[in-house]
Amino acid sequence: MxxxxxxxxxxxxxxxxxxxxxxxxxxxxDSLVTVADSIHVNHEDGVLKGHGTADLDGQVVATLCGTVERVNKLIYVRGLGSRYKPEVGDIVIGRVIEVDQKFWRLDINCNRNAYLMLSAMNMPDGVQRRRTALDELNMRGIFEEADLICAEVRGLSHDDIHLHARSKKYGKIYAVLQLSxxxxxxxxxxxxxxxxxxxxxxxxxxxxxxxxxxxxxxxxxxxxxxxxxxxxxxxTEPAHKKEEKxxxxxxxxxxxxxxxxxxxxxxxxxxxxxxxxxxxxxxxxxxxxxxxxxxxxxxxxxxxxxxxxxxxxxxx
Amino acid sequence: MEYVSPEGLRLDGRRPMEMRQIRAEIGAVSKADGSAVFEMGNTKVIAAVYGPREVQNRSQQLSDKALVRCEYNMANFSTGDRMRKPKGDRRSTEISLVIRQTLEECILTHLMPRSQIDIYVQVLQADGGTRSACINAATLALADAGIPMRDLVTSCSAGYLNSTPLLDLNYVEDSAGGPDVTVGILPKLDKVTLLQMDSKLPIDILENVIQLATEGCKAIANYIREILLENTKELEYRRGS
Structure with missing residues (x-):
């Protein structure tokens, strides 16, 4: 890599x-499987097939290479080396690839691009208010194309990934981290x-x-x-002071x-x-x-x- | 010309039912999501898979399944005589299509709607059976990229020369102009996803030849499975629990 x-x-x-x-x-x-390996299950207990598994003539078959994980009835295969699968609450870093009307599109190394809505982030001035048309016009002032942004996965609706960039927990806006x-x-x-x-x-x-x-x-x-x-x-601090540090x-x-x-x-x-x-x-x-x-x-x-x-x- | 000697040996010293030595290696391209090198004797192919990722051309986006794209390319230095072929000639377009269709059959595209998977295969050394080698390399690369698949597709060719069925033709045998059958199968499901033939063959012999190629596919599948398991083990061990 x-x-x-x-x-x-x-x-x-x-x-x-x-x-x-x-x-x-x-x-x-024992729990390692490759594509199309059948996974041993006890059908009497009932089986819930999770990610990375498929049904083949009543058999449970892996569709990925990885380890078999069992949680009660659920059986799934945790793959290795695949792309990132977002989950709510994950902290991700992404790159802005497009500034749209009301949202930024971010590349987060996932199947699809993620959205960061303008309304889902704290404004730089820290004031809570409705986003106006003026704010929409000034979106490039906050993030531009090719900026790196840190945000949290807010939710997954249909196939769209939505991010948010506000955090009351830390009392700071980590999303607006203009990485330097x-x-x-x-x-x-x-x-x-x-x-x-x-x-x-x-x-x-x-x-x-x-x-x-x-x-x-x-x-x-x-x-x-x-x-x-x-x-x-x-x-704006004088540069020579910090130089050595x-x-x-x-x-x-x-x-x-x-x-x-x-x-x-x-x-x-x-x-x-x-x-x-x-x-x-x-x-x-x-x-x-x-x-x-x-x-x-x-x-x-x-x-x-x-x-x-x-x-x-x-x-x- | 004599392709099988009276002793039952082929030009490169193999028996009629013998395959060339195969070798596979996962992770040849560091920037790709999945990649593999596959060798069958002197044929050497490299495959890289990118994705699933956002569809580049939005008009091609499919709302219910992933878009699979494939590009086959033959390096200029891969053949005996160095030739500068224009990109996108008929032969490579056809093989790209064949590989794409074969692999699309086994990828569970419905799990990744509105995304795109790019498969790039490049022939580094050509010595017959490039399309089989490409399919095998691409399967490995797809498995490495963690893309869910119904089954591994493997492919192998077989021919019929000097009234003998021959497994895994090399370049000399391939260019003899005899029948050349390329078969691609899903070994677990026991299904055929690719069947191509050049020239003509009587129907009763065709069955034998297909059977021979299928056996070859199964042998390759076993090998690929081993390689994959070894790779998975390695990754899992290194990561730790």
Whole structure:
């Protein structure tokens, strides 16, 4: 995913293989199916066929490659590597591809484009009121084509995906986050797990990390979004004051982004802890940023991950 | 010309019922949603699948099912004599159509209304049986992209030369001008989705030849299934529970 194929030396191959072995030893492969495999079910209990399954002469057959999940009567196949399937409440990152009369159309790496209605977002001035024709005319002033936007899935009606971009919970408008200095990394959506918190603010580094459920991950400089005025002031601050701080910050951004890229090539699930772990590892080794994508570090991370998982297992 | 020696060996040393060596690899194109390389002997094909995604041309949008598009392309360097063929010549248009129709049959398009699936197949080395190899590669790529399918489609060709049915013709045998039957099947459902033949064949022999090609398809299906399971396992293990 976005990274060129790595060339491994012989010892590295052996080590990688060993790490993989240790990862695979803790899993059972009984529930794995490929397309058109029949799934064993007990018909006496009654069966509800979910996603990824189909009926063939009374048999339940998988239509995807993945793992079979069973919840009471429901049987479904959780596919790997498919496009993002939106669920209500997911936090996603998308790119504006069209500004329409009353809504923006966003590409969120899904089957279809998503809509962000003008009425479903807080206005920049923070005033609650009806949206007027003037607001519609000024929509480009809020988001333009090719802007990156973070929003929440509001609902799925028919086949349309609607987003909203207001949050009272955090008391700030995270949707109107005009993303600034930073990097966007794209990973397979199945690597991102839904969690309580998808916005992370690493205070010690002054960095925002937004892990979108749709596999788009933003690593960037922390932006204060509480108050539009404050944000403006911050930007106009004399540049030389921040210069030194910015260098370490930018380095951290690059490291975090490369850590995510590496985890995505290795196919490990991506959480804040894992990303932090990889960055810390690279810093403790005094590794150059570009060396983080090299084969040696890749093997090292795989070994660390295998170790971490086995120690987690023991604790339980 | 003699295509089967008195000892029962073909020009490349195979037995009449023997297939060429097959090899498949998933995930060859990093930016695609799903991709695969498929090799049958010296024939090598790469396939990439994009989607399901928003329909690019809105007038083509279908409200009840997904739009499937397919583009077949032969690299200039794929044949013995380097030829510059114009894009969209009759042969490649026909094969694109054939591949599209075969795959559309197995994709559950009704689950993805108003979206579009693009399949790109490119022949890197041509040594006979390119359309079979393309279909096999595309199936793998579709499965890799996590697109729901009724069944895996697999395809294989068979011919009839020197009064012997031959499985999986290579370029020399293909250009002998004899009958060449390409079969595509859904192995689990036991259904035929593709049947094409060049030249003529008596009806009683045709059945034998089709049977032979079907056996070849099943062998390929088993191999593809193995590869897919291996890939799924790998991904699942790496991700962790």
């Amino acid at each position: 976005g990274v060129v194929q790595l060339q491994f030396s012989k010892t590295q191959k052996v080590r990688l293989h060993k790490a993989k072995e240790s990862l695979s030893s803790k899993m059972n492969s 200095t930073g990097q966007m990394v794209m990973v397979s959506p199945y690597l991102v797990k839904r969690q309580k918190q998808h916005f992370h603010h690493l205070e010690e580094h002054g960095i925002d990390l937004i892990i979108g459920c749709n596999g788009l991950i933003w690593v960037g400089e922390h932006v204060k979004v509480k108050d539009e005025m404050e944000y403006q002031v911050n930007l 910015n260098d370490t910050r930018r380095e951290y951004i690059c490291r975090a982004a490369n850590a995510i890229r590496l985890l995505s090539t290795l196919g490990f699930s991506i959480t804040l802890e894992v990303i932090k772990g990889v960055v810390d590892l690279s810093q403790s080794l005094n590794l150059e940023i570009h060396d983080m994508l090299g084969s040696e570090f890749c093997v090292l991370v795989a070994e660390k991950e295998a170790e971490r998982r086995s120690s987690n297992k023991r604790k339980q």
